[in-house]
Amino acid sequence: TSYDGNNDASTQLRQVETMITDGVDAIILNPQDADACVACVEAAEEAGIPVFGVNTMVNTDKLTSYVGSQDVGAGEEIMQFMIDYMERDDFKIVVLEGPMGQSAQLQRWEGINNVLANNPNIEILAYDTANWSRSEAMTLMETWLTTHGDSIEAVVAENDEMALGARQAIEDGGYDIPCIGIDGITDAVAAVKEDRMIASDFQDAEGQISGAIDAAVKVLNGEEVEKEIWIPFQMITKDNVSEFENRY
Numbered sequence: 414t415s416y417d418g419n420n421d422a423s424t425q426l427r428q429v430e431t432m433i434t435d436g437v438d439a440i441i442l443n444p445q446d447a448d449a450c451v452a453c454v455e456a457a458e459e460a461g462i463p464v465f466g467v468n469t470m471v472n473t474d475k476l477t478s479y480v481g482s483q484d485v486g487a488g489e490e491i492m493q494f495m496i497d498y499m500e501r502d503d504f505k506i507v508v509l510e511g512p513m514g515q516s517a518q519l520q521r522w523e524g525i526n527n528v529l530a531n532n533p534n535i536e537i538l539a540y541d542t543a544n545w546s547r548s549e550a551m552t553l554m555e556t557w558l559t560t561h562g563d564s565i566e567a568v569v570a571e572n573d574e575m576a577l578g579a580r581q582a583i584e585d586g587g588y589d590i591p592c593i594g595i596d597g598i599t600d601a602v603a604a605v606k607e608d609r610m611i612a613s614d615f616q617d618a619e620g621q622i623s624g625a626i627d628a629a630v631k632v633l634n635g636e637e638v639e640k641e642i643w644i645p646f647q648m649i650t651k652d653n654v655s656e657f658e659n660r661y
Contacts, residue, residue, distance in 0.1 A: 420512060420544070422449035429453040433460045439629040440464045441622070444471040447516040463632055467625040468618065470516035477632055480624040480642040484517050487614045487646050488524020488571070491593045494648060495567050498591060498611050502532045504566040507557050508540035509550050509575040518542070521571040521595065538565060543575045550578030558586045568592040573601035573613050580609050597649050597657055606654045615647040615657060 414432070418425040422445045432440055433456060440457050442464055444450035451473045457464045463477035470479060496502055508525060511518035529535055538561050543550035550570065557565060568583070568590055570576035576594030583590045594601055597615030604610040621644050628638045649657050 418443070418445050420445050422446040422453075425450060426453050426456070429456055433457060433462060437462060438633055441625045441629060442466055442471070443468045444516070445469075445512070446514050447472045447519065448514065463629070465625045465629050465632075467621050468517075470520075472516075476640075478625075478628045478638045478640060478642060480621050480628060480644065482616050482621065482644050482646050484520035485524040485527070487595050487616070488521035488526075489528050490524075490614050490646065490648060491595060491612070492525045492528035492569060494612050494614075495569055495591065495593050496528070496532060496535070498593075499567060503534035505536045505538050505561075505564055506567045506569055507538055507554075507561070507565055507579075509553065509568065509570040509579060510540060510542045511571045511575075512544050513542050518571060525569060525571075543570075543578065545572050545574055547574040547578035547581075550575035551582045552578075554579040554582035555586070558582060558588065563588075565590055570594040572596050573598045573610075576610055576613070577601060577604060580604065584609075595646075597647070597660070599660075602649060602654060602657045602660070605649055605651060606658070608651070611650075613649045615649050617644045617647075620644045 416428040425445055450471045454464045454473050454475050458475050466476045466479040468481050539557050543553050568579045573594035573596040576592045577600055580592045591611045593612050595614040597613050601613040624642050631638050
């Protein structure tokens with residue numbers, strides 16, 4: 414059985430409580446909030462049910478195993494790629510963030526800032542959450558273009574949906590500003606091919622969920638698994654975009 418948490422930690426907790434009542438053997442959890450979803454893991458642990466985290470982290474050591482990708486590294490990779498693309502280190506950017514408090518937002522933001530710390534002449538004109546949403550990012554970008562206009566020289570987005578929303582606002586406003594994102598979703602792959610995005614850092618969601626299922630099956634069969642299982646990101650660029658077409 415699968416459940417949609419609708420980006421809400423309290424909804425996820427109710428769903429986990431339902432799973433416990435139903436007597437499931439294991440739970441695979443994609444937590445909506447790194448702190449609030451600790452309650453989900455603790456409730457399952459008290460019921461003797463192993464929990465396997467996937468994709469985004471939760472701030473507890475009580476997970477049986479976590480399968481995901483290194484989000485700090487992804488933040489570093491997209492920021493460094495933008496610098497290499499711009500061929501200078503003195504430009505102005507805006508940053509679109511995921512839902513505040515979710516581990517992917519926290520860690521990708523950390524990665525972006527790790528690179529900026531070594532490039533102090535790059536200025537962040539504005540940053541805010543668009544909650545992984547294309548439509549929210551489009552609205553936010555429209556506001557930033559009204560406020561900052563031609564001063565914005567690059568857009569760094571913590572996921573592809575937001576990068577694509579920003580790019581739509583940029584095109585609608587008659588601008589041409591480079592955008593980069595993370596995930597490698599189908600529309601972003603097409604955007605890279607069409608030169609609407611300069612790159613996307615591909616997150617192998619299929620590999621993550623397969624890894625979590627494999628880990629759960631092993632534990633239920635009495636085998637041991639690693640506490641953390643990492644699935645690498647891969648940068649999609651104009652040079653290799655054909656390898657990622659029709660992947661999903």
